[in-house]
Amino acid sequence: MFNIELKDVGKSYGDNEVLRGIDLSIEQGSFTAIVGRSGCGKSTLLRIIAKLEEVSKGTLLFTGEETKEPKIRIMFQDDRLLPWKNNLNNIALGSVNQMLAKESLEKVGLIDKQSDWPDQLSGGQKQRIALARALASNPDILLFDEPLGALDALTRMEMQKLIEGLWEQQQFTSLLVTHDVTEAVHLADRVIVIDKGVIQLDEEIDLPRPRVRNEKFTYYEKKILNQILGG
């Protein structure tokens, strides 16, 4: 298991400073959400943790008892399934063997679609296959880059439930980037608001699971939303 430690992390593209002075430590097995307007730098932060981008300044560390590199997987906004592989083989891409791939496919409830092509599925089903692919390798850290943004409201709720359930089961460290505050409050233990490249708010969400929309829920929702809109 790993903690993620960011110290004074900054990222610039030429003169354009996207992130600056990010100090953040994310505990292993936790569920953290990063919210903000589009272009606030939240996706860049995720890509830095995924090592798809280099930091311009500061350090990124994975700390823990183990000395090996953490296994990091991403669920992207688009499914990024390979259209030339059937669903099972798409999942097997992220897995060591077919057994684990099948198990993973069962967890997302699409075992009967194993030999179909991804293009024969709906958008929500494709994202479930993408989730199964990410889980098949038993990741230490799972990064979600607005994976539900393109789905309809009902499918999104279903997916949130599925993600929450699987996270409770497998206890991987989750980091969700989203612009949907309700989604963030629904899923995360901790919500971080980023605006103009800086952390503006770091809020613990102290609500029992499974979460319902009660007064406390709306309190958090309002607080975060005000920070985004007012800040």
Add this chain to the structure above:
Amino acid sequence: MGDKLNRNTGWYNNRFFPWVLPIVFVVLWQVLGQYNIITSTLLPTPLEVVQAAIRLFNTEELQEHVFISTQRALIGFFIGGIIGFVLGLFNGTILFSEKLTDTTIQMVRTIPHLALIPLVILWFGIGESAKVFLVAVGVMFPIYINTFNGIKNVDRKLIEMGSVYGLSRWRLFTNIILPGSLPSILVGIRYALGVMWMSLIVAETIGADSGIGFMATSAREFMQMDIVVLTIVLYAILGKLSDVIAKLFEQRLLKWNAAFNKK
């Protein structure tokens, strides 16, 4: 919605209707020839062409010449195809190689390869290697360009996904880059098959002592019009046949692609 657009119920929408025009054409040709409206010294009738085919088939000349021509075409195709494919592969994946050779290849490509014939005759004479060389040069460029473009156009997002999922360079290539560029490579192969026959026809007509082109030139000298027309028909059949085979390959290899999926 696509289904609705495709499901046209007109009486003409069946497998046989596209063949009406060719059949009418052949029948008309036969009738015009038979009643001497067209003299058979100018253009033999279809029946005469078929008779010529049977005659040459019985003396086994037909099989021999078709075999030799096909052999030349395939050898040239494989040599040129492999060179084009490997160059496309390198230039599509290694920037150094692209910067070094792509501009040069694009320049050479603009030369019509049949313009090399005088040079090729001087280099190789009119032997086998001259014909194979011409076919190989003709086939090389379409396969190069389509392999190169195919690789360049593979969705970068899928490659990024592959690297996040920890695929090695080799697995990235076999699982993502190659299958992603396959549709384009197959288009290149189909196009190259056309170029292959065309190059061979020209090469065999210029100088050969066997093959379909030789059949045509020697028949011309003896005014055997039926054989001349037969050779043209043979080229058409071989060309169509190779296209059908390529299409079958396409349907098999690209069955994941909705455009080829006949389900």
